[in-house]
Amino acid sequence: MTTLSPQTATPPSPTRGVHVITWGCQMNVYDSARMQDVLRPLGFTPVDTPETAEIIILNTCHIRDKAAEKVFSELGRLRLIKEARKIRGQQTLIAVAGCVAQAEGEELLTRAPYVDIVLGPQTYHRLPDMLANAARTGKAVIDIDFPTEQKFDFLPQNETPQSPNYPTAFLTIQEGCDKFCSFCVVPYTRGAENSRPVSTILEEAKRLVDLGVRDISLLGQNVNAYHGVGPDGNLWSLARLAYELAKIPALLRIRYTTSHPRDMDDTLIAAHRDLPQLMPFLHLPVQSGSDRILRAMNRGHTASNYIDIVHRLREARPDIALSSDFIVGYPGETDEDFNATMRLVQKVGFALAYSFKYSPRPGTPAAEAPLQIPEDIKNTRLQILQKILHEQQDTFNDQLVGHSIPVLFTSRGRKQGQIVGRSPWLQPVHINGPEHLIGQERLVRITARLSHSLDGILEGNI
Ligand code: 5AD
Ligand code: SF4
Numbered sequence: 402m403t404t405l406s407p408q409t410a411t412p413p414s415p416t417r418g419v420h421v422i423t424w425g426c427q428m429n430v431y432d433s434a435r436m437q438d439v440l441r442p443l444g445f446t447p448v449d450t451p452e453t454a455e456i457i458i459l460n461t462c463h464i465r466d467k468a469a470e471k472v473f474s475e476l477g478r479l480r481l482i483k484e485a486r487k488i489r490g491q492q493t494l495i496a497v498a499g500c501v502a503q504a505e506g507e508e509l510l511t512r513a514p515y516v517d518i519v520l521g522p523q524t525y526h527r528l529p530d531m532l533a534n535a536a537r538t539g540k541a542v543i544d545i546d547f548p549t550e551q552k553f554d555f556l557p558q559n560e561t562p563q564s565p566n567y568p569t570a571f572l573t574i575q576e577g578c579d580k581f582c583s584f585c586v587v588p589y590t591r592g593a594e595n596s597r598p599v600s601t602i603l604e605e606a607k608r609l610v611d612l613g614v615r616d617i618s619l620l621g622q623n624v625n626a627y628h629g630v631g632p633d634g635n636l637w638s639l640a641r642l643a644y645e646l647a648k649i650p651a652l653l654r655i656r657y658t659t660s661h662p663r664d665m666d667d668t669l670i671a672a673h674r675d676l677p678q679l680m681p682f683l684h685l686p687v688q689s690g691s692d693r694i695l696r697a698m699n700r701g702h703t704a705s706n707y708i709d710i711v712h713r714l715r716e717a718r719p720d721i722a723l724s725s726d727f728i729v730g731y732p733g734e735t736d737e738d739f740n741a742t743m744r745l746v747q748k749v750g751f752a753l754a755y756s757f758k759y760s761p762r763p764g765t766p767a768a769e770a771p772l773q774i775p776e777d778i779k780n781t782r783l784q785i786l787q788k789i790l791h792e793q794q795d796t797f798n799d800q801l802v803g804h805s806i807p808v809l810f811t812s813r814g815r816k817q818g819q820i821v822g823r824s825p826w827l828q829p830v831h832i833n834g835p836e837h838l839i840g841q842e843r844l845v846r847i848t849a850r851l852s853h854s855l856d857g858i859l860e861g862n863i
Contacts (some may be wrong), residue, residue, distance in 0.1 A: 415447045417455050418448030422475070425462025427658065428522075428620050429499055431571040433460045436498065436525050444530055451482050456494050456532065461501035463586050466758040472485065472501045476513045483515060494518065494535055496544060498525060500590035503545050504764075510541050521545035522591055526552040547592045553601055568615040569654075569823065574602050574642070575621030580661060582688070583699045583766040584728060584759060587622050593692070596621075598631035599637050599645070606646055613840050616654035616680075616809055616823065617646070624657045625664040638667035645784045647678045653842055654809065654825070658684045659726075665710045674717035681718050682752070682826045685710070686726035690745030691738035694731050698767070704745050711749050722752035722797060722826050729761040729786055730779030732770035739782050746789055752797040752826055754790040758783050798828060798850045804861050806830075807846040810838045829854040 419440050423433040436458055437447050451457045457479055476495070483493040483573060496518035497509055503521040510516055518527065524544045531542045553573075577592045578585075606617055606676045621627060624639065631637040633836050637645075646655055655678045660683060673679050685707075689695050692703045714721050727742065746754075757780040761768035801824070808822035808830045820834050822845070832845055833855060838859075845857035 417443075417445050418453050419445040419456040419458065420448050420451045420454035421458045421460060422451075423460045423581065424471075425460070425464065425499065427571055427618065428573060428576070428622070429460050429462060431573050431620055432499070432522060432525060433458070434571075434728060436460070436528060439526060439528050440532075442829060443532075450827045451479060452486070454498065455492065457482070458496045458498055460770075461497060461499035463500035463504050463590055463762070465757055465762075465832055468501050469505055472497065472505075472509075473512060476516065480515045492532070492536075494532060496520060496528070496531070498522070500586065503590040504586065506545050507543060510543065514541070517541055517640055519543040521547075523547050523552060551595075551597070553597055566813065568613050568809065569618070570604065570609045570614040570616070571618050571620050572609065573597070573620045574639075574657075575624055576629045579626075580623060580663075580701070581699060583697065583770075584731065586762040586765055589764060591622055594626055596627050599629050599631040599642060602629065602642065603645060606652065607649060610649050610652050615651065615840065615842065617652060617656070619646075619655070619657040621657070622659065623661050623664065625660040625666075625669055638666070638668055640666075640672040642675060643669075643672045647676045651654045652678060654678060654680050656680045656682065660685050662687065662700075662707050665714075667713075670710075670713050670717045673714060673721060679718075680825045680827075681721040682724065683714065683721060684724045684726075686743065688726060688728050689731065689734075689738065690742035691734070692741075694734055694738045694741075697733060697770075698728075698731060704741065708745070708748055720825075723749060724753035725749075725751055727754060727756040727786060727790075728759050729756065729782040730774035732759070732767055732774065733772040733813055734759075734774055734782075739786075742786065743789065746786070746793070750797075751790060751793050753794055756783060756786050756790060770775075795850070797826075798855060800848045801817055801828075801855060802850055803847065805846045806857075807842050808832070808857070809842045810834075810840065812839060826854065830857050831855070832857050834859050 419437060421433045421436060448454050459475060479495055483495060486493045494517040497516055497524060498520050502519045504834040509519050518531045524546055527544055531544055535542045575596045577594045578588045579594045581588050627639040628636045643655055687707045688698060688700060690704045695703060696861050711723060714758060806824050808824055810820050810822035812821050813836060814821045814831050819831055820832050820836060820838060822830050823832050830845055843858040846860050847855050847857045
């Protein structure tokens with residue numbers, strides 16, 4: 402039997418595979434990459450299929466829908482793989498990570514006793530110890546603490562760009578949330594707001610840029626509430642961090658997500674005016690256009706606060722485009738409340754939006770609220786909202802046709818001779834062009850809008 406101990410005397414074999422399945426938000430994508438980083442020094446390399454993996458990690462999301470049921474059904478599939486590998490004499494450890502692991506804890510092991518490790522979003526730096534314990538004792542290990550130590554201090558320096566979309570990368574700068582919107586499970590699963598120190602963020606950003614990354618998305622559940630300790634001992638805001646990051650010469654693009662309207666202050670808006678690197682595309686969830694519902698949601702802003710922020714952003718950076726999240730069918734939502742959301746959408750004009758039916762999360766205040774909205778009403782409202790949001794998205798993309806825009810090329814396209822890049826507004830842009838442009842930014846004239854992407858031709862010489 403292969404030992405999984407990190408103190409193993411034999412040199413690590415390059416054939417030990419770890420397969421990570423990632424569900425949910427960009428932070429889960431980042432966390433999955435970090436879990437691979439902590440396992441790399443033990444000789445584990447990522448593999449594409451669970452059948453070839455000694456460790457299978459399911460990194461879960463709890464934000465909506467039947468999160469736990471989805472997890473148990475996927476675990477059922479992984480159990481069969483584990484059993485098939487056992488017949489072949491191969492050991493497999495199954496780890497469940499992320500927000501469902503945090504929320505379900507012990508319960509997960511009761512329902513799926515073949516799971517070996519349950520770990521939360523704040524403990525993945527301890528994964529090597531958990532593996533060693535599970536392998537040594539044959540017993541399941543559960544670690545869903547909110548530890549006092551900063552997991553980031555325990556992560557190895559990442560040696561490869563974490564993003565499959567090189568030259569873009571995610572960088573977590575803040576985690577957790579103190580806002581307690583009444584529908585949301587995040588403050589319970591990710592814990593209290595916590596900002597990484599400025600110096601570690603700058604180091605990670607510089608390392609990524611040295612590896613060829615040109616577009617960094619700063620991540621946080623409440624990213625614009627960032628207040629990390631700076632090298633001067635003071636607390637730095639996101640704006641101040643952005644000005645500092647913009648000094649890294651080869652870093653062409655800086656983004657941040659997800660923001661809260663309450664934390665969209667003047668300094669951050671000014672940074673959009675001053676820093677060309679700060680991309681003119683902002684994800685700013687509004688959730689609803691009804692003040693009554695926003696109050697019930699405990700959002701701490703009104704519809705007109707939101708519209709005012711959008712005006713100020715557009716003054717500072719006229720080409721800025723907005724994306725947002727919406728929830729329909731929040732408990733007590735009337736037709737008039739829903740119409741207020743439609744009016745807000747018409748007033749703002751979104752380039753992109755995600756809209757969801759309200760999904761009760763156990764343990765959150767809204768789940769207990771009276772006047773839960775029937776499913777058919779939620780469905781109808783969602784359809785009406787999505788229709789206008791899709792139209793707005795198409796309108797936004799249409800107006801780029803005929804214009805030249807900078808595109809950062811990220812990968813080969815599906816068709817022969819095609820490469821794909823990202824616009825400043827994150828649309829995928831396809832051109833026919835040479836692969837050596839991957840990693841570089843070039844001007845592209847947009848020739849057509851497809852359903853979710855743009856076609857273009859390269860401007861000037863290659
Ligand atoms: N039901 C539906 N949507 C939700 N979101 C968060 N919690 C819920 C819920 N209980 C949505 C919000 C948030 C996005 C990440 O997911 O719109 O901004
Ligand atoms: Fe959830 Fe609200 Fe915090 Fe966003 S701000 S993570 S929606 S509680």
